[in-house]
Amino acid sequence: MSDFDSKRRQRFLGEDYFKWLLASFSENIASWEDRLTPIGDTENERKALTRGIVASDSYRRFLLMYTGGADISLLRDEFDSVVSAFEQLTIAERVHQADDRQPPLAFSEIGDYETAMQLIGFCYLLHRRALLPRIVAMFDPAYRGKDTLYEDLLAYELEGRVDVDSWFHDVPYRPLVFSLYREAKQECVDDITQYLEAWYPGMAAAVWHDGHLEAQKGGKGTYVGYWAIEAAAVAYLLELDDSSFRDHLLYPKDLADFARNFDPAKGNPPALQNNGPKTVRTGQVCPETGIWKAQGHHVPGVMVQQGERMPEVFAPDRSGAYRSQPALWEFERKA
Structure with missing residues (x-):
């Protein structure tokens, strides 16, 4: 077994693919710092599209680093740049749309919704809770009081959140939402186990779904790792014993361990x-x-x-x- 194979956190990730994609993301992010995409009818639209590319690549690079075995303490520092990239996207989108409520991601799209929940989850798992108000500033104008999971995750750190009984995507999120309301911890564990099983098929509409298939063929693919970050965040916040599901392919156990052990x-x-x-x-x-x-x-x-x-x-x-x-x-x- 190579050093990379022993370090990576998911078996789908090959070393050549990892090196190529990491370099590609880094080069793309740098290349868009001083230029705009030619796509778009106005300069404001081109700025928004460019910031969208940078935000997406920044976050996907971040996930790829985790999947590739990067030290989590380094990712903790790196997370700032990810949040900043989405803030820049938010600013550009609000100018382009002439709407100061415009979010950087659309909750109606399951891939975008999952990214938003992951960003919140990372704030807890990496002990970067101070970043939560910045995430709230991006999403609250459009989504405050409209989604149970969003509100409940934020409520573990922020006061004044809204009690709401509806959410954008019943599949696969229902078990995870239910886990936040159980009286017995074993029920919470059962819910998260069910959620982990439902997560990947529930993401079929996301653009990155099945991206590992091309990566395994030696193609370029869209795979950066499949991680139910929000499941680990809930397990951590509820102080659950995750031993029964910690080895599930989609459960980021190293992040959960980091969250519990960080001082x-x-x-x-x-x-x-x-x-x-x-x-x-x-x-x-x-x-x-x-x-x-x-x-x-x-x-x-x-x-x-x-x-x-x-x-x-x-x-x-x-x-x-x-x-x-x-x-x-x-x-x-x-x-």
């Missing part, structure tokens, strides 16, 4: 003692450039630069399955 108080470089070993946990800022060894794991040390976030370690879990997981890193030597 905001340790987001800055820790104070190191002059005596005893220097240790720092995954997600903290590296205090010294050098080789760091993951305690309790029989894996080689890794080179980490001062100021970088300490990574997760890719090692066997208790079941013997290899996966990325948080670690306590001990300074081994200077590079």
Whole structure:
């Protein structure tokens, strides 16, 4: 098994395809910084279409990075740029449509709706709740009080949300909505299990559906990963035991683990003692450039630069399955 195959988070993702698509997204995003698409009848329309390309590519690149095994602490920092891209799209769309309520994504389209729920879910899973008001500013003018899942997810952090009993897409979201109203946690677990089974067929109308088929053939495809991000967010917010469904193909268990283990108080470089070993946990800022060894794991040390976030370690879990997981890193030597 190659290093990439052991690091990737879904089996559909091949290394050549990953490298090609990641480079393609990065090049496209950079290329649209100082030019507009020729498509569109007016300059405002061309600006809106261009911002749409950048927002889509930024988010799809972000998902691809997660699927490819990127360290989640790095994705936590990267998420800012994704939200900013959608903010720029929102501004451009509102100018183009001459409507200050215009959202960047249409809830009536299931692919757009899923992206919006994922953005909210990422705010919780990455501990970036401070970004939620920015997401609300994009979507509330059009959708406040119109969708149960949208309102209920936001209500875990923001006051004054609306109690509403309707949502845009019954399939596949009904079990997930129901999970937020159960009295027994086992019922919530059963609902999320049902939701994970319904998620992929329920996304048949999304433009990226079945994109992995072309990717597996060596084509260019649209596959960046299939992830029920919002399911992990709900499991985290409800403090559920996800052991019965955490190995489901569509469940981003590494994000759920990151959310549970993240310590905001340790987001800055820790104070190191002059005596005893220097240790720092995954997600903290590296205090010294050098080789760091993951305690309790029989894996080689890794080179980490001062100021970088300490990574997760890719090692066997208790079941013997290899996966990325948080670690306590001990300074081994200077590079």
